[in-house]
Amino acid sequence: MATMKVWISDEPGYENLKIEERPIPSPGPGQVLLKMKAGSINYRDTIVVKNQYGAPTNRPIVPLSDGCGEVVEIGAGVTRVKVGDRVAPLFFQDWMSGPRKGEYVLTALGGGVDGCLAEYMCLNERGVSKVPAHLTDLEVATLPCAALTAWNTLNCTGRLKAGDLVVVQGTGGVSMFALQFARMAGARVVATSSSDDKLQRAKQLGATHLINYKTTPKWGSEVMKLTNGGGADIVVEVGGAGTMVESLKAVRIGGFIGVIGVLSGGMGEVPTASIMGKSAHIQGISVGNRDWFEDMCRAIETAQMQPVIGATFGFDQAKDAFAAMTSQTVIGKIVIDYSH
Structure with a gap:
């Protein structure tokens, strides 16, 4: 069985993050499998791994709400995306439109459910959206939380x-x-x-x-x-x-x-x-819904806007990326390049 690397947070503190091997999941009906290309860190991620987040958090948890991935396999009945599409997972997997409801927090990536600090992710098709073509994978990975907020x-x-x-x-x-x-x-x-x-x-x-x-x-x-x-x-x-x-x-x-x-x-x-x-x-303000995310992406593409990236780390340097976030010295976003 093919495996992938994932970072997990089991004990409080980013210094206690560890890599483990897991089987690459297979998408069921309505699901998509993403090969993740990049991720980015938000302040929220640092308090999740410290076990200081107010919302429900499962342990062990795969951190990060933000990422960019390529659809490499789809399950039966998937219509929103196709193999080869580049997408971003949505922060709240169940908040599609309208006002926020309390139960949506249970589907927040990197808190309520496993997040993006993994080589592959299997998600419901409604929990991913296509992204602006002019952005790099690293730039796309900055959008789901900070940009939408x-x-x-x-x-x-x-x-x-x-x-x-x-x-x-x-x-x-x-x-x-x-x-x-x-x-x-x-x-x-x-x-x-x-x-x-x-x-x-x-x-x-x-x-x-x-x-x-x-x-x-x-x-x-x-x-x-x-x-x-x-x-x-x-x-x-x-x-x-x-x-x-x-x-x-x-x-x-x-x-x-x-x-x-x-x-x-x-x-x-x-x-x-x-x-x-x-x-x-x-x-x-608590991030936003899928409709707003897709509106934002259209605006970004129309304006050819590019996110501000202040520091880049490799997948194996996740702890260093968290340390940089904690230091609060970086201008703009801290991103993780999964190809390095």
Whole structure:
């Protein structure tokens, strides 16, 4: 029986990840077998392997929600894809359209079910989508979680319009995608970072205003100055408890804050008066559905947009890739090339 390599997380910590051999699965009715070409790491993956993820996680688990694969075999009745198609697995395997339901979390790759850090994957055909032809395998692998989260925040939930002002925090994967999508839509972007070098990269991608939050810790007030007191239409909030106060200062009256991450902490005081004073719309964002993913892919292809990749590792270097993610020093996405 032919076998494949998979990385598994059984004990907490990325340093305890290990490779094991498993049989290559065969697709049943309605299923497709993918030969995986690449994967990418999100902050969520690091807390899954630390066993600190709030959602249900099976153990042992194959990590990673994000990947790119080629369809190499299909089961009976498959119509969405054919052998030879290049696809991305969807973050939520059962969320096809409409609002999110609680049970979808049980089908989240790399948490509820085994993820993409494997040489082959067998999935239901509805849980994969075709991807933009101009992107490399590594670039495709960045799309399912970070890109769709940014797309949902701006276009599906935030209702982005041309001319809007968007604030992105830092230069990680979601923030860089949000910057690029905002510019694609004709919006202006304020980028914040603790590094002037990283801010210059954001400027190259189209950021119209740059704020170093180490030298300007009250960056919310700085956003208000830049907008003559008007404030930002949308704030892409990836920091969490440590940045929410400044996000509320930065957002305009009636503006939108999309809460995505907890990089600076998951618990803090609730600034109720600021929320009321700004009449702010605040919503947690949890990736997105298949319809939105396919809309996003069409937009990426039309604009010939290319994701920002900051570091690349080989399949056998998965632990090093997790270490790089934990360091929070990489601009854009960290990807894993399965051919190396």
